[in-house]
Amino acid sequence: MTDEDSILAANTAYYHAFSKADIVGMSAIWAEDDVSCIHPGWPVLIGGQNVLRSYGEIFRNPLQEPLEHQKHHVIATGDDGRVFCVEIVGGMALAATNWFKRINGAWRLIHHQASPIAAPIEENDIQPSPKQLN
Amino acid sequence: MTDEDSILAANTAYYHAFSKADIVGMSAIWAEDDVSCIHPGWPVLIGGQNVLRSYGEIFRNPLQEPLEHQKHHVIATGDDGRVFCVEIVGGMALAATNWFKRINGAWRLIHHQASPIAAPIEENDIQPSPKQLN
Numbered sequence: 001m002t003d004e005d006s007i008l009a010a011n012t013a014y015y016h017a018f019s020k021a022d023i024v025g026m027s028a029i030w031a032e033d034d035v036s037c038i039h040p041g042w043p044v045l046i047g048g049q050n051v052l053r054s055y056g057e058i059f060r061n062p063l064q065e066p067l068e069h070q071k072h073h074v075i076a077t078g079d080d081g082r083v084f085c086v087e088i089v090g091g092m093a094l095a096a097t098n099w100f101k102r103i104n105g106a107w108r109l110i111h112h113q114a115s116p117i118a119a120p121i122e123e124n125d126i127q128p129s130p131k132q133l134n
Numbered sequence: 135m136t137d138e139d140s141i142l143a144a145n146t147a148y149y150h151a152f153s154k155a156d157i158v159g160m161s162a163i164w165a166e167d168d169v170s171c172i173h174p175g176w177p178v179l180i181g182g183q184n185v186l187r188s189y190g191e192i193f194r195n196p197l198q199e200p201l202e203h204q205k206h207h208v209i210a211t212g213d214d215g216r217v218f219c220v221e222i223v224g225g226m227a228l229a230a231t232n233w234f235k236r237i238n239g240a241w242r243l244i245h246h247q248a249s250p251i252a253a254p255i256e257e258n259d260i261q262p263s264p265k266q267l268n
Binding site for chain 1: 176218249
């Protein structure tokens with residue numbers, strides 16, 4: 001299994017915990033220290049307690065729409081792995097960054113940010129330029 | 135000078151280049167490899183050429199509003215430095231992430247993402263919880 005595969009598996013686990021409103025699973029996915037999170041429309045949240053509390057609020061929100069994720073792109077560099085994907089929530093497209101760090105052999109989330117996308121997405125938009133393939 | 139100071143100086147240089155529409159300065163601030171950027175409303179851009187091209191487009195846009203940055207918070211972990219700040223553009227507040235990596239002794243930008251903030255910002259919102267101070 002390549003690092004890219006392992007990072008994508010961690011990313012899938014994140015969205016699985018989100019879809020199940022599983023705060024225990026979410027707690028296991030996030031790292032314990034040096035974490036940051038910017039939900040759509042929210043200011044930045046720093047620190048594990050603040051971040052997990054925010055997921056608790058989201059999970060308790062009866063109006064929270066289901067979330068789909070697609071169009072994944074991974075940048076793996078040593079013990080860091082960034083996943084970019086498009087989240088679809090309530091018919092809205094969001095550009096999401098999920099930043100994982102390999103800690104004691106496991107990929108743990110250290111940063112999440114999701115931003116509304118104004119324009120339709122073309123697959124070509126997220127491809128690296130030829131000189132940047134690595 | 136602490137790492138936090140150096141990272142904040144790199145962050146200031148980024149916004150200085152932005153305010154001057156200085157594409158050469160911007161090119162020196164960004165790392166050459168493994169870079170990613172999500173401008174407000176845009177899908178993710180991967181790779182140095184795509185990212186720098188996007189700044190060229192922004193700098194040539196006659197309707198581009200001036201940008202202020204405030205409320206900085208740094209997470210410095212080894213050779214990584216994340217700066218979170220609030221960008222004010224055209225009366226709109228954005229939660230921005232600027233992720234730097236120390237490469238050959240210099241802090242170079244490897245990721246930028248800015249998201250509109252829906253709610254007013256309180257200073258307390260971005261403080262770490264007591265157990266997360268480090």
